[in-house]
Amino acid sequence: MDMTRFILALLACFLCASVSGEQFTRFSTAKKHLIKTLPKDAKSIYCGCDIKKQGKKLVPDPTNCGYVPRNTLTRSGKVNVRALRIEWEHIVPAWEFGHQLQCWQDGGRKNCRKVSAKFRQMEADINNLAPAIGEINADRSNYRFGMLNEKATQYGRCEVKVNFKQRVIEPPVDARKRIADTYAYMQKTYGLKISDKQKKLFNAWQQQAFAAQGDTKKL
16 A cells, blocks of 8 residues: 555544534534534634633634734724634635535635535535634635745744745644645545645645654653
8 A cells, every 4th residue: 555545544534533423504504503512622723722702702812822913903904803803714715615616617605605505515514614813714715725935923923824925825733634634524525626736735744643643652
């Protein structure tokens, strides 16, 4: 068995143990469910910030994670409220899986929500949703994951990097396995097409995660 098949086999094992069986057909319903069932020790995906509940809303606590907003104000001079709240990030962006469906070609996200049961299920799949600081969710947009040369200085001590010119986001080490797992899940569940370059990257992240796990067990 070559290394790629070996990693994919391990991926399948991990996914079987971690994937939630809860299914929803509306993104809004899925988000409400996730807010209600959020574990007390949950962290934001890119910065690892603690998450606090304020009524029905979730807010990041930057005390320990060191997150500092890239922009405290918007271009109009108003407070950047997205830096002060937790949003539900599609790890595989709706743009990415939506573009692979005919409904998107016929009318974008709005049309897909209207006419495609598959799209609605994919959009509301909680296995593809993660709590993220709103500003970073906005900055990520639909950028692909990749590796970048610059240092992580945009968000304080939060080690996520976003290159707006290249349209690439590099997540911190602790988030990479979750991301790779999710792409494999979406591929297996919905037939998501993933480029060879992305597969190679995600396999590398899996190898690093397994190696790190092995090193931890030796300690």
